[in-house]
Each structure stands twice: as structure tokens, then as C-alpha cells.
Amino acid sequence: xxxxxxxxxxxxxxxxxxxxxxxxxxxxxxxxxxxxxxxxxxxxxxxxxxxxxxxxxxxxxxxxxxxxxxxxxxxxxxxxxxxxxxxxxxxxxxxxxxxxxxxxxxxxxxxxxxxxxxxxxxxxxxxxxxxxxxxxxxxxxxxxxxxxxxxxxxxxxxxxxxxxxxxxxxxxxxxx
Amino acid sequence: xxxxxxxxxxxxxxxxxxxxxxxxxxxxxxxxxxxxxxxxxxxxxxxxxxxxxxxxxxxxxxxxxxxxxxxxxxxxxxxxxxxxxxxxxxxxxxxxxxxxxxxxxxxxxxxxxxxxxxxxxxxxxxxxxxxxxxxxxxxxxxxxxxxxxxxxxxxxxxxxxxxxxxxxxxxxxxxxxxxxxxxxxxxxxxxxxxxxxxxxxxxx
Numbered sequence: 001x002x003x004x005x006x007x008x009x010x011x012x013x014x015x016x017x018x019x020x021x022x023x024x025x026x027x028x029x030x031x032x033x034x035x036x037x038x039x040x041x042x043x044x045x046x047x048x049x050x051x052x053x054x055x056x057x058x059x060x061x062x063x064x065x066x067x068x069x070x071x072x073x074x075x076x077x078x079x080x081x082x083x084x085x086x087x088x089x090x091x092x093x094x095x096x097x098x099x100x101x102x103x104x105x106x107x108x109x110x111x112x113x114x115x116x117x118x119x120x121x122x123x124x125x126x127x128x129x130x131x132x133x134x135x136x137x138x139x140x141x142x143x144x145x146x147x148x149x150x151x152x153x154x155x156x157x158x159x160x161x162x163x164x165x166x167x168x169x170x171x172x173x174x175x176x
Numbered sequence: 177x178x179x180x181x182x183x184x185x186x187x188x189x190x191x192x193x194x195x196x197x198x199x200x201x202x203x204x205x206x207x208x209x210x211x212x213x214x215x216x217x218x219x220x221x222x223x224x225x226x227x228x229x230x231x232x233x234x235x236x237x238x239x240x241x242x243x244x245x246x247x248x249x250x251x252x253x254x255x256x257x258x259x260x261x262x263x264x265x266x267x268x269x270x271x272x273x274x275x276x277x278x279x280x281x282x283x284x285x286x287x288x289x290x291x292x293x294x295x296x297x298x299x300x301x302x303x304x305x306x307x308x309x310x311x312x313x314x315x316x317x318x319x320x321x322x323x324x325x326x327x328x329x330x331x332x333x334x335x336x337x338x339x340x341x342x343x344x345x346x347x348x349x350x351x352x353x354x355x356x357x358x359x360x361x362x363x364x365x366x367x368x369x370x371x372x373x374x375x376x377x378x379x380x
Contacts, residue, residue, distance in 0.1 A: 143256065143293060144255060144256040147255075151292045151293070156292070158292050159292065162255040163255070163259070165255055165258050165259075165295055165300060165301055166295075166300050167255060167292075167293075167294075167295060167296070168296075169284075169288065169289060169296060171296065171300065
């Protein structure tokens with residue numbers, strides 16, 4: 001099932017309010033407003049035509065504003081979360097996108113729909129800093145506790161030291 | 177040597193005793209089974225049959241720091257891991273030695289500039305005896321590093337009350353690209369592997 005077919009089916013099911021189609025030759029996806037993300041994802045998992053029983057991964061991206069040579073805005077600044085779904089029964093792929101504002105990157109957790117989402121959301125929180133409301137245990141998963149900031153953000157400042165360990169790039173050679 | 181640690185006069189007899197102790201120590205370096213990243217694969221290759229580090233007395237990999245003399249830090253050390261490495265080092269009994277294996281442990285390697293979480297060189301939190309560069313180093317380079325360490329141990333003072341000798345690298349085989357960081361002040365007089373024993377009574 002392609003993204004366009006999925007959108008048609010969603011319209012039939014009455015859940016397509018605010019859902020747009022992200023066009024693309026291979027990476028077509030559904031863009032869902034964040035208030036409706038959880039309802040749509042739940043429907044994609046449960047409804048027979050979709051049957052997306054496998055959550056492959058969750059992607060988080062941080063994008064800065066981009067203008068072309070004439071000064072026209074081509075890309076708005078903000079965050080984006082992408083759920084990559086797969087249906088074993090239908091043998092199909094489907095991606096669902098959600099755009100989040102820079103000042104409030106918050107979206108509903110789907111950890112109760114797919115157990116796999118638990119760690120993926122922790123990783124997305126750890127590295128990009130997107131907060132998933134309703135997550136049972138939203139802690140860092142890769143970086144140590146006490147780490148400041150989210151490294152994959154565009155405005156991330158590299159740490160100089162962490163708990164007494166020097167992390168500077170050009171530190172003086174240690175004296176014995 | 178605990179009680180007599182560099183407390184006896186620096187005479188021929190104590191140096192002879194030092195030589196015996198150092199020979200024992202350098203010929204039975206027991207490394208710790210401790211691999212962090214891809215360098216560990218090469219370290220395993222060194223322990224296996226083709227390269228066989230046991231030929232140099234350094235093949236008995238111990239699974240606990242309490243029984244190990246040498247910690248081969250094989251792989252990228254990040255800020256989360258650094259405390260563990262330091263704790264393992266502290267748990268090793270004296271005398272203990274550290275080999276920084278691979279570009280990451282020597283100076284951050286490919287993560288030097290943009291690795292926000294990678295410690296740029298393990299000598300920022302543990303003292304390092306031998307640096308073995310490479311990404312990862314060839315097994316021959318690790319053997320070379322162990323041989324360097326053995327020279328270093330042979331030059332130590334154990335009982336005698338005297339300054340440590342300058343390590344005698346005479347006879348160390350040198351093959352560019354596979355060798356650890358050479359001290360530029362050490363003059364390599366021969367490029368073939370020779371006997372490792374320093375001259376007894378020679379002035380440092």
C-alpha cells in the first residue's frame with residue numbers, strides 16, 4: 001500500500017482530517033498534525049486494510065530555516081518525527097511524518113501501541129530532544145545520566161568536560 | 177616488591193636482583209580480557225594461533241583485573257565508558273601497565289573533531305605506557321607494542337635505590353607504520369630483533 005492509497009483509505013475511514021500527502025518517488029509519506037498522530041497510528045495498526053503490525057523505527061530530525069538564492073523560504077525551521085511502519089500481512093511499507101515547532105517539540109508516545117517504540121522514543125529524546133508525552137520511562141538511553149543537551153540538534157554546543165573528564169578537542173598534553 | 181621497593185643501595189647485587197625480577201615480569205605479562213570496539217577483534221587475532229602473543233609471554237588473557245598486569249584498551253572510549261576504564265585500572269594490582277591501542281585511544285581518532293562523546297585519548301584519565309596507532313593496528317603492531325613494553329619493564333628499578341634507566345631500545349626491530357610511538361631521543365642502532373637484556377652496571 002502506497003502513501004497515496006493509504007490516504008484514500010483514511011478518507012474512507014473518516015480519519016483524514018488535516019492529513020496531507022508528502023510526495024516523493026520513493027519516500028512518500030503521510031503528514032499528520034500532531035494532535036491526531038496517535039489516533040491515526042492506532043488506526044494504521046488496527047484497521048485491516050493497513051495492518052501495520054511492525055514499527056520499524058522512529059526518526060527524529062532537527063532542521064534549520066533554509067532559503068533559496070532569491071530569498072524565498074524553502075524549508076521552515078522545526079523538528080520532524082517519522083514513524084516507519086511495516087505490515088507483515090500486506091507486505092507494505094508506510095511512513096508517517098509529524099512536524100513539530102522549534103519551541104515545543106512534544107508529541108504523543110506510541111509506546112503502548114508498539115513495545116518497540118519504548119526504546120526508539122528514548123533514543124529520539126536522548127539525541128534530538130523530542131519529548132514524548134505518555135512515555136512510561138523517558139530517560140536517556142545512549143548518553144550517560146547527567147549529560148547536558150541533545151547532540152543532534154543544530155545548535156548543540158560540544159561539552160568541554162564531563163564529570164571530571166576533559167572532552168576538549170585541543171586539550172594540553174597531560175603531564176605525568 | 178613492596179617492602180624493599182627501591183630502598184636498597186644501587187650496587188651490582190641489587191641490580192642483578194632487579195634484572196631477575198624484571199625478566200620475570202616482562203616475560204609473563206598477563207593482559208586483561210577487555211575489548212571495547214573493533215580493535216578488540218585484532219587483539220583477539222593476536223591471542224589466536226596465527227600471531228600467538230603467548231610466544232612473548234603475554235598470551236594469558238585474564239578475565240579479571242585482579243589477575244592482570246596489562247590493560248590493552250582496544251577501542252573507542254567515550255565519556256560513559258571512561259569511568260569504567262579508570263575503575264578497572266584502579267582494580268589492577270601493581271605493577272600495572274596500559275597499552276593504548278588504536279587511533280581512538282591514542283588521540284580520539286576519527287572522532288577527534290565531531291565525536292561529542294568520545295574522550296580524545298585515554299591518557300586524559302589513565303597513565304599510558306605504550307601507544308599503538310592504527311585503525312585498527314595490525315596484529316604485528318600489537319606484538320611490537322608488547323615488545324616495547326618489555327623493554328620498558330627491563331629498564332625499571334625494583335630493589336635498587338636509583339633512577340630508572342633510560343629504556344634501551346637497542347636491537348628493537350623497526351618497521352615504519354606498524355610500530356608504536358618511538359621516542360625521538362632514542363637512537364635505534366639496529367633494525368633486527370636482538371637480545372633484550374640491558375647491560376648490567378651500564379650508566380643510564
